[in-house]
Amino acid sequence: MESAAGRTEERNAERRRLRRIAARVMVIQVVTLLALLWMQMTFGR
Amino acid sequence: MHPISWAIIAVYLTYIVWDGLRRAKNTDEIEGYFLAKRSLPWWVVGLSVMATQLSAITMVGTTGQGATDGMRFVQFYFGLPLAMLILSVTLVPFLWRAKVYTAYEFLEHRFNAATRALTAFLFLLSRGMSAGVIISAPAVIFASVFGLSVPAAVALIGVPTVLYTMIGGVQAVAWADVKQMVLIVFGLLAIVAVLVLGLPSGVGVADALSIAGATDRLRTFDFRFDLRETYTFWSGLIGGTFLMLSYFGTDQSQVQRHFTAKSVDAARSSLLMSAYWKIPLQALVLMVGILVFVYYLFTPAPLLFNPDHAARVEQLEPAAYAALQTEYDGAFERRRQAASAVAAARAAGDATAVDAQRGEFRAREAEVRVVRDSALALAGRVTGENPRDVNYIIPRFALAELPPILTGIFIAAVLAAAMSSIAAELNSLSTATVIDFYKRWFRQEAPDSHFLRVSKVATGFWGLFACLIATWAVALGSLIEVVNRFGSFFYGSILGVFLLAMIPMARGLGAFVGLIAGMASVAAVTYLAPSISFLWHNVIGAGVVVFVGLLLSIAGPAGREPPPAVQARQREAA
Numbered sequence: 001m002e003s004a005a006g007r008t009e010e011r012n013a014e015r016r017r018l019r020r021i022a023a024r025v026m027v028i029q030v031v032t033l034l035a036l037l038w039m040q041m042t043f044g045r
Numbered sequence: 046m047h048p049i050s051w052a053i054i055a056v057y058l059t060y061i062v063w064d065g066l067r068r069a070k071n072t073d074e075i076e077g078y079f080l081a082k083r084s085l086p087w088w089v090v091g092l093s094v095m096a097t098q099l100s101a102i103t104m105v106g107t108t109g110q111g112a113t114d115g116m117r118f119v120q121f122y123f124g125l126p127l128a129m130l131i132l133s134v135t136l137v138p139f140l141w142r143a144k145v146y147t148a149y150e151f152l153e154h155r156f157n158a159a160t161r162a163l164t165a166f167l168f169l170l171s172r173g174m175s176a177g178v179i180i181s182a183p184a185v186i187f188a189s190v191f192g193l194s195v196p197a198a199v200a201l202i203g204v205p206t207v208l209y210t211m212i213g214g215v216q217a218v219a220w221a222d223v224k225q226m227v228l229i230v231f232g233l234l235a236i237v238a239v240l241v242l243g244l245p246s247g248v249g250v251a252d253a254l255s256i257a258g259a260t261d262r263l264r265t266f267d268f269r270f271d272l273r274e275t276y277t278f279w280s281g282l283i284g285g286t287f288l289m290l291s292y293f294g295t296d297q298s299q300v301q302r303h304f305t306a307k308s309v310d311a312a313r314s315s316l317l318m319s320a321y322w323k324i325p326l327q328a329l330v331l332m333v334g335i336l337v338f339v340y341y342l343f344t345p346a347p348l349l350f351n352p353d354h355a356a357r358v359e360q361l362e363p364a365a366y367a368a369l370q371t372e373y374d375g376a377f378e379r380r381r382q383a384a385s386a387v388a389a390a391r392a393a394g395d396a397t398a399v400d401a402q403r404g405e406f407r408a409r410e411a412e413v414r415v416v417r418d419s420a421l422a423l424a425g426r427v428t429g430e431n432p433r434d435v436n437y438i439i440p441r442f443a444l445a446e447l448p449p450i451l452t453g454i455f456i457a458a459v460l461a462a463a464m465s466s467i468a469a470e471l472n473s474l475s476t477a478t479v480i481d482f483y484k485r486w487f488r489q490e491a492p493d494s495h496f497l498r499v500s501k502v503a504t505g506f507w508g509l510f511a512c513l514i515a516t517w518a519v520a521l522g523s524l525i526e527v528v529n530r531f532g533s534f535f536y537g538s539i540l541g542v543f544l545l546a547m548i549p550m551a552r553g554l555g556a557f558v559g560l561i562a563g564m565a566s567v568a569a570v571t572y573l574a575p576s577i578s579f580l581w582h583n584v585i586g587a588g589v590v591v592f593v594g595l596l597l598s599i600a601g602p603a604g605r606e607p608p609p610a611v612q613a614r615q616r617e618a619a
Contacts, residue, residue, distance in 0.1 A: 018133075018134055021130075021133075021317060022130050024321075025126050025129070025130055025317060025320045025321060026126070028126075028321055029126045029320075029324065032324050032325055032328070033123075033324075036116065036119070036265040036266070036328060037265065037266060039116075039254065039258075039263050039265070040116075040258075040263050040264055040265050040266060042254075042258075043251070043254040043255045043257070043258030043263050044258045044261065044263045044264055
């Protein structure tokens with residue numbers, strides 16, 4: 001029972017970590033795309 | 046070229062080969078040779094993944110595209126971060142835990158030998174040809190720029206790469222990729238610095254961007270939903286996601302990178318490195334091109350950037366060439382003055398004047414473009430070759446405008462980009478040849494030393510094959526195009542097979558027939574609706590395979606059950 005609970009806890013921890021990584025990747029992409037959009041709006045036609 | 050530049054290139058080539066040979070000491074078993082005994086840290090694998098994807102075509106072609114077309118190409122990569130996230134929670138742990146040598150080997154465990162053999166064969170066919178193309182593209186440019194023969198330029202790139210890949214295996218490839226990636230990024234940043242510092246007095250970075258922006262070169266986003274356009278936000282985000290899923294998740298040249306990671310977590314982190322950095326890096330590559338465009342507004346640029354074409358046109362059509370040159374000189378000077386006027390109006394802070402000067406600059410830029418187009422058409426008529434000289438802009442700039450040290454570093458970086466992509470392809474071609482064909486069908490049991498010898502011979506064979514294809518690439522032009530087009534038929538379809546592999550109810554027969562149906566659908570779309578961008582072929586191929594595969598698995602005759610080990614993994618993954 002303990003090992004099953006341990007595995008579930010491990011899996012949950014991994015999921016949390018992956019969600020954090022996914023959030024970080026998305027934040028970096030949004031910032032990059034906003035920077036490119038800003039450049040387009042500021043210096044474009 | 047200056048002797049200092051040649052010396053830098055010689056030092057780079059010698060070091061890469063020496064380092065590759067040094068790493069051969071740790072590859073006395075086949076697992077070491079192909080998978081580095083699954084021991085590499087995440088950052089080595091991550092840089093190797095990025096270096097493999099960044100080829101010489103990126104260094105000279107994409108920068109040139111930035112100079113002529115601006116930032117919009119970056120949209121092609123908008124699906125990449127999403128694809129990497131999806132892969133890092135789905136296929137990567139799935140494949141890594143399967144402890145296989147090739148992605149196709151996994152398909153036999155999951156489905157059947159026929160699906161494995163077909164996917165591996167398609168990989169060998171397309172990657173074998175593409176390795177030749179990856180060598181030939183920079184070789185043709187080097188030959189023209191340095192005055193070398195094409196075979197000599199192919200040898201300059203191919204021989205050192207084959208040597209260190211053949212002897213050192215994947216360890217040599219991955220560690221060389223790390224150094225090559227550092228060299229590439231350093232080379233790009235150094236050029237940006239030189240370009241920014243080299244702006245004429247009175248023209249700042251913001252002025253340079255404003256001038257480039259006047260010609261639409263800073264337009265990154267195109268939100269039109271048009272299946273015929275490759276470079277739009279939606280094509281990049283949706284079609285690009287499927288292409289990147291297929292490339293990074295199922296193509297052996299990439300999958301083998303994350304198989305070398307020491308854990309699932311390391312494999313995952315290595316992919317996420319690309320998710321973080323690919324778009325900023327691609328934007329940097331295009332920005333180099335844009336800054337070179339601005340540089341050549343103030344510094345006289347050649348009428349034709351391909352020196353070989355320029356020489357032949359000047360020799361065979363001297364009067365027409367001289368007339369165009371005179372016209373070009375006048376148009377260039379008027380455009381230079383218009384560009385300076387934009388900067389002056391910005392300095393004065395007069396928004397109305399800035400708008401007016403930007404309009405004037407656009408008109409003068411159009412004038413230069415008309416003369417250039419006439420010169421290119423003349424070059425096409427005289428040489429009988431494709432006159433497009435986009436790929437020659439950056440090499441010309443590096444040779445003529447950079448200090449010798451930076452010229453050497455840039456050329457070494459282009460070589461590095463070419464070598465890192467070719468090495469990964471040779472290594473993965475050898476792996477698929479030995480594991481999916483030789484060991485599977487001809488000799489299942491033999492000492493490791495035997496398979497190691499065969500693997501080295503296979504690497505050498507593919508290296509020789511790629512060099513021969515590269516040497517005859519011009520003559521083989523139409524054949525290569527057919528093979529490349531054929532490649533786009535099955536890229537999405539192979540992804541579909543791997544997606545099916547993750548669905549428990551899918552069976553072998555469904556996967557095999559689905560794969561053929563997927564490729565046939567893409568072929569039909571290619572010929573019946575040729576205007577649809579190839580990015581959407583990946584979506585169509587993957588969709589048809591999953592649909593047909595599932596339909597046959599549910600309604601058709603029962604296929605082979607997945608082996609118990611796969612069933613256990615599926616339960617664990619669920």
